[in-house]
Amino acid sequence: MRDDTVITEINLRLKMFREEIYFKLTFVMILYMRLFSEAHAVSNICTKCICNEGEIYCGFLKLTSVPNETIPINVQILNLNGNNITNIAERAFENLSSLEILSLNNNQIKEITERTLRNLTNLKELDLQDNAIRSIEERTFHGHTKLEQLEMKTNKISNIKKGNFQNHTRLSHLDLSHNNITDFEEGTFEKFYRLWKFDFSKWFVYRNCCEETISRKTSSIKLLSYDVGIKEFLHLVHQQNCSCSTA
DSSP states (O other), X not given: OHHHHHXXXXXXXXXXXXXXXXXXXXXXXXXXXHHHHHHHHHTGGGGTSEEETTEEEOTTSOOSSSOSSOOOTTOXXXXXXXXXXXXXOTTTTTXXXXXXXXXXXXXXXXXXXXXXXXXXXXXXXXXXXXXXXXXXXXXTTTTOTTOOEEEOOSSOOOEEOGGGGTTOTTOOEEEOOSSOOOEEOTTTTTTOTTOOEEEOTTOOOOXXXXXXXXXXXXXXXXXXXXXXXXXXXXXXXXXXXXXXXXX
């Protein structure tokens, strides 16, 4: 009788042990599935784009906006070239402080604001060429002191303000060619100590001006090695029948 009682108790404990193990395994499985789901959501952009060790390529996918999928915060290179992006949401690049290279060329972007880029504090290269940008807000690139290369050729920019490029002492390459620029404030390009390539060819100058005025406005960079140079720019100015009378 006593043996039967012992056997019954052992079986009961074994049953409780199995139930406990089952419960724990179930909990672990649920936790695993949740973590897997979250990890899949984080990397979901890679089902649409090509991802490879800190680099994401989303070019020529007919995108109309920056992908809504979460972009990994450790991405260093993001390529969105050749899409149909017209506007960029303020939080599109939120938490991407590790991003160093951002390519948005060959889209239909109409404006870039300070709010759009404010979180990209480590940005070194920004490519915005072949878009429809009409103006640059004075503080658009404010705080991007690590910027080394800025491509803005073939847009519709008409004016450049002195504050557009303040404190960009690391900038070595600036391309503003093929725009509709009619004027730029004196001192705009001061303190560009590392600038070695500055292309402002094919500006469409429709206002009256003269060589003395242009030379004075660009005096801070006239000794640098241009991709095109001031002489070609002055030649374009003279082709527009510029005069010193209103300069």
